[in-house]
Amino acid sequence: MKLGGMWRDAIKALVQGPSTQKYPFERLKTPERFRSKLTWDLTNCTGCGLCMKDCPANAIEVVTLDRKAKRFVFRYRVDHCTFCGQCVESCNKNCLELPEDDWELATTNRQDFEVYYGNEADVQIVLDGEAETGA
Amino acid sequence: MQTETLEVKLKTAAKFLDRWAVETTTPEPERLDVVIDATDLLAAVAGMVKIQWGYLATITGIDLGVEDGRLELLYHFCSGPAVVTLRVRIPRGNAFIPSIYEFIPSVSFYERELIEMLGITIANTPNTDRLFLPDDWPEGVYPLRKDFDINEAQTPRNRKANGNT
Amino acid sequence: MATHNPTQKAPERETFKIPIGPQHPALKEPGHFEFAVDGETVTDATVRLGYVHRGIEKGVESRTWIQGQYLVERVCGICSHVHATTYCLAVEKLAGVEAPPRAQAIRSLVAELERIHSHMLWLGVAAHEAGFDMLFMYSWRDRETVMNLLEGITGNRVNYSANILGGVKCDITPEQDAAIRAGVDYLEERTRHYLDVVQNDTMFMRRTKNVGTMTREQAEQMGVVGPTARASGVPRDIRVDAPYAAYKDFPVNVITETAGDLHARFVVRVNELFETFRLIRAILDHLPEGDLQTRVKRKIPAGETIMRIEAPRGELFYYVKSAGGETPDRVKIRTPTLPNMASVLELAVGHQLADMPMILTGIDPCFSCNDRMITVRDTHSNQRDVWTWDQLRKYGMNAAQ
Structure with missing residues (x-):
């Protein structure tokens, strides 16, 4: 019987206390490279659409209202996203980021999964346009 | 076999397969591609098994396209670093190939995949039943062919699921 | 059936068939097994898989080269990194570029960490099947160490997506270097204990x-791969036979056993862990400096290539063909479980029914990997494929999606 070592482990574990967190009250710190909800920054975006093209899950759509005036709206489907990080790598202007701490994404409303980034007025135009076409 | 070098292995295979070879190429240093006629396939495979050159890794089926009008079957044999591929080209319209089941029994599922995915008729293979595709998949629609149209494959169940009746 | 049809003749000798699965057939993955038994002894075995077929090979054809990587990464949850690595190496070969040495080393490093994760997971599952739940729980607890390391390096516990065409996304920082070394030291000590248990515990x-013994001749003839082959004395390891990524610079010693039984498969895998620990330290000691990525064009020149790498379960085979466009023309995947699965059925006959889960887990089967194919076999008679389509359909076959 070679269980001696295991019994020692078992007794150690008994006095050690739980290794789980009391979640809503205590939040586990995620590693720095953990990928959660994508963020987009308009400042440097050229509207090239590489992020949209490379996304394996079709989670990204860049709507161009006026390329010259840099009026872009970034539509992001959180429920489609697989958090692979390809868009961040594809972006030449570093507009995209997958921060490590925004991972509490559960919701009871499907609409919450559709996230729009961009100028507020422009987002409204895109939303209105969709309401008209019924998309 | 283990001590033989890559060159020796490839040379042995090249020499052995030479009698059936239509064309022999070395696309990469560790590979040997031998194009053979479909009628020589059985003899070539039986020979490879007999001289115990490696093991059959898999059979790849490719559609070369409508314009080309041919399907290509690749029988990959692996031994250490060396990969020998027997390439057989058959016409798209009359896709027919004999089964190599009698020499390598584990090919049954590879051959069944070829039957339903590329529409190849395989003679003397023990089972020609469908493997992957659903029960109500239409006859004569082969998903790995290049002219495959997803709309043709609209099965009643799919249509219902997609809401377009 | 016979009782409903009085006109049907009774079979000459009645056999009792025991169906296992498709839900939870010993492993927590779907597969259906049927064992014909004579008393407690198995006389016949058939298997049917295909419950998790997703049409990935066709799916890749309609995606770009970049998107394809993330799809093939999802062939298997446990060995996702090797799938992505094989795909990336194949595409890079076609594109005529080579990832920088540091990227190749990190690829190998993550692959080896993944091997630890896979082997420890397997050790736990196999111990569980043997009724040794204490070993199961401890090996899975220790597996958390390597899972945390992988999460720290790549950002994810599974489906790491460490690869990108032309290199890797993640670098190894000095802190991570230290964390990996500490984790590997701890795991090495634990693995020594597990080896002691596996080799000396009487019950185990x-x-x-002498369960599920496969001779070297059988192993070679059936074309089994990976640790299953190495346990039968076949020194087949792609990392040695055809080194890829950074294995040219960090040579691997092949671990083999000669007994070929289930015990040998345990010993081979546990001993492989030590080799993996050594390899990880070697890679960290001599991690090349330099870039992490090279540029790969969006259009891959026309051509075709074959890439084989050693997954934790054995040889993984990819055939990739490009027609010169932005999407692959054909990607063919042959996973290691496929040739190994055939051996299980060959070995099952003549054993006690109670040994079946152990023999099955002995090859470390991965149904998700396997299920781009369905195998229906009958090993007892010469007839290999015994189920008709109608019979399959009766069992709620839904292989396409």
Whole structure:
């Protein structure tokens, strides 16, 4: 019987206390490279659409209202996203980021999964346009 | 076999397969591609098994396209670093190939995949039943062919699921 | 059936068939097994898989080269990194570029960490099947160490997506270097204990010695791969036979056993862990400096290539063909479980029914990997494929999606 070592482990574990967190009250710190909800920054975006093209899950759509005036709206489907990080790598202007701490994404409303980034007025135009076409 | 070098292995295979070879190429240093006629396939495979050159890794089926009008079957044999591929080209319209089941029994599922995915008729293979595709998949629609149209494959169940009746 | 049809003749000798699965057939993955038994002894075995077929090979054809990587990464949850690595190496070969040495080393490093994760997971599952739940729980607890390391390096516990065409996304920082070394030291100490248990525990030996023995000739003839082959004395390891990524610079010693039974498969895998620990330290000691990525064009020149790499379960085979466009023309995947699965059925006959889960887990089967194919076999008679389509359909076959 070679269980001696295991019994020692078992007794150690008994006095050690739980290794789980009391979640809503205590939040586990995620590693720095953990990928959660994508963020987009308009400042440097050229509207090239590489992020949209490379996304394996079709989670990204860049709507161009006026390329010259840099009026872009970034539509992001959180429920489609697989958090692979390809868009961040594809972006030449570093507009995209997958921060490590925004991972509490559960919701009871499907609409919450559709996230729009961009100028507020422009987002409204895109939303209105969709309401008209019924998309 | 283990001590033989890559060159020796490839040379042995090249020499052995030479009698059936239509064309022999070395696309990469560790590979040997031998194009053979479909009628020589059985003899070539039986020979490879007999001289115990490696093991059959898999059979790849490719559609070369409508314009080309041919399907290509690749029988990959692996031994250490060396990969020998027997390439057989058959016409798209009359896709027919004999089964190599009698020499390598584990090919049954590879051959069944070829039957339903590329529409190849395989003679003397023990089972020609469908493997992957659903029960109500239409006859004569082969998903790995290049002219495959997803709309043709609209099965009643799919249509219902997609809401377009 | 016979009782409903009085006109049907009774079979000459009645056999009792025991169906296992498709839900939870010993492993927590779907597969259906049927064992014909004579008393407690198995006389016949058939298997049907295909419950998790997703049409990935066709799916890749309609995606770009970049998107394809993330799809093939999802062929298997446990060995996702090797799938992505094989795909990336194949595409890079076609594109005529080579990832920088540091990227190749990190690829190998993550692959080896993944091997630890896979082997420890397997050790736990196999111990569980043997009724040794204490070993199961401890090996899975220790597996958390390597899972945390992988999460720290790549950002994810599974489906790491460490690869990108032309290199890797993640670098190894000095802190991570230290964390990996500390984790590997701890795991090495634990693995020594597990080796002691596997080699010396009387109960465990009785469950595994002389069970499911496969001779070297059988192994070579059936074309089995990976640790299953190495346990039968076949020194088949792609990392040695055809080194890829950074294995040219960090040579691997092949671990083999000669017994070929279930016990040998345990010993081979546990001993492979030590080799993996050594390799990880070697890679960290000599991690090349330099870039992490090279540029790969969006259009891959026309051509075709074959890439084989050693997954934790054995040889993984990819055939990739490009027609010169932005999407692959054909990607063919042959996973290691496929040739190994055939051996299980060959070995099952003549064993006790109670040994079946152990023999099955002995090859470390991965149904998700396997299920781009369905195998229906009958090993007892010469007839290999015994189920008709109608019979399959009866069992709620839904292989396409």
